[in-house]
Amino acid sequence: MSKVLMKGNEAIAQAAIAAGCDAFFGYPITPQNEICEYMSKYLAKSGGAFVQAESELAAINMVYGAAGAGARTMTSSSSPGIALKQEGISYCAGAELPCVIVAISRGGPGLGGILPAQGDYNQATRGGGNGDYKVVVLAPNGVQEATEMVRDAFLLSEKYRNPVMVMADGVIGQMMEPVEINTDPLPKFEKPWAATGESQSRGTRNVINSLFLNPVDLENHNIALRKKYDTIEENEVQVDLYMMEDADIALVAYGTPSRIVKSAIEEMRSQGIKVGLIRPKTLYPFPFKQINEAADKVKFMLTAELSMGQMVHDVRLAVNGKVPVYFYGRAGGMIFEPKEISDAVKSHLGGE
C-alpha cells in the first residue's frame, strides 16, 4: 500500500477502525471534530457502534460500559472535554478497563482557545481524576506516528487492562501529511473478566467495579495497581534520541514542537553548536532514566513546550540537579519558530 495524504484526525480515526475498534463514543469539540465525523461515517460500516453522546461525561461512561462488557472501545476529545472525562477515566483505571482516549490538545485554562497547545501535560500524566492511578500517555510527533500510536494504545490498554491516552497537539489533528495506515489485524486479548451477561452458563458472575468499602481490600487494590504501574514503567518507556551521541546540550521536547526543535538543532549544528534532542514518546511512563543518563554528558538541558512549563518539572526530576534545566515556551496557540529555540539556547551559552 502506498502513502495517502490525510488529515491527522481522520487518519487517527481510520487507524482506530483498522485496529479493530468495536465502539466509539464522542462529543463535538474543536479541534478533534473530524475524529467523531469520520467514525460516524465509517465505523458502523465496519460493524462497529457509533454514538454521539450528550456530553463528554456520558461519552466516557459509555466507554466504561462498553469496555466493561468486553469491547475494544475509544473516545476522543480536546482539552476542556478531556477535563470533563476525568471522573470516568478514574473509574476505568479503578475497574481496570482497557480503553483508548484520544486527546487533541488546545489552549487553556477554562475555555481557552482552539489553537494547538501543550498545557494539558499535567492533566494527562498526573490524572485529573480522583485517587491513585496512572494512565499511559503516548505523544506522537506527526500524523504517521499518531496512527501507529493509536494501534499501540489498543494493544497496551488490553495488555495491562488500563486506559491509554494518545495526546496530540492540535497541529497533528488538523494538518495533512502522507500516511500509511497499518491494516494488519490486531490480536484481541482474551477478556474472561468482562461483564457479557452469561453469568449462569459461565458459572461465575463477572462484576466491573471500583468500589472497595473494606480498607484492607482497597489498600490491596491500590498495591496491585501500583505493581502494574511499576511493570509499565519498567517495560513501556519510549524515547527518541536525536544527535545526542556527541551533544553538549540536550533539548527536550515532545509532539509537534519536537520537529521545530529539530530544525533549530540543524541550524545550530551548522554554527558548530553541538545540540541534540531527547523526545519522550511516552509521557507516562516518562523516560526518567534516559534523561538522567543524558545529563552526565551535557552542560545543560532546555525543555521547549507549548505551555508555560509543565514537562520541564519531570525533566528536572530526571536530571536531579546534575546540570541546569532551562525552559522556553509559548502558549495560547502561539507556536515558536526554530530561531526562538536557537536564541534561547544561545542565551544560556553566553554565561559560560
Add this chain to the structure above:
Amino acid sequence: MAVVFQKTKGLTDTPFTYCPGCTHGIIHRLVAECLEELEILDRTIAIASVGCSVMSYEFFNCDAIQAAHGRAPAVATGVKRVHPDKIVFTYQGDGDLASIGTGEIVQAAHRGDNITVIFVNNAIYGMTGGQMAPTTLPGQITTTSPYGRDVSKQGEPIRMAELMAQIPGAAYIERVMTADPVSVRKAKRAIKKAFEIQKNGGGFSMIEILSSCNIGWGLSPVDSLKYIKEEMASYFPLGVFKDKGASQ
C-alpha cells in the same frame, strides 16, 4: 416434601445491606423474580448506581457493572450498543437519576435505547444520611431541609415519570409503589412488562417505584408504608404515563 416456596435464583446469597424496614429489598426480589421468570438471567447485565443501592451488583445474580453517580444510563448505552441481544437494566435512586443524572436519563430515553430503568424513589438521600432529594415532598424535613422543604427556594419535587413520558423515544413509563401486598404485586407486573418490552426490542422503559426510607424519614416501618400510600402517592400519582405498544 413438596417445595412450596423458594428464594428466586435471580438473587445471590449475599445478605442485603439495606436498613430493616426499607423496601429496596422487596424491589430487588421483584426484579430478580422477573429475570428468572423471563429466563433472561443468563443474558442480563445489571448496571448499579451510587446511593443506597450501590452494592446491588452483589445482590443480583447476573453480570453487573457499577457506574459513577448518575451515569448508569450512559453506561447502559455503552453496554447495549456492543451487546444488542443482551438484557441491560439500571437500578437507580432518586438522587442518582433525578438530580445528578438527569442529563443521562433524559438522553438515553431520547435515543430510544432498548434498556430498562428501575427507578427507586424514596424522596431522600438515604445513603448519605437523609439529605433533601429532588423528589423530597413540600414541607418534608430532611437533614438539609431542617425546616421542611421550602418550595419557594428549593422548588417543587420533580415528577420524573411524567417528565420522561414526554420523550418520544420512551416506550413505556409507569409509576408504582411498594406499600402493601397488592401494590407490590402491581409493581412486579410493571417491572415484568418493562423487561418483556426490552426482550421484544420495544425500546426504552422506566418503572418508577415509590419506596420507603423509614430511617431517613424518622418513621416506623409500618408508618413509612402509610407515608408512601398517603403522602408520596398523592404527589406522585400512580399509573401508566406512556405505553407506545398500546397506542399502536
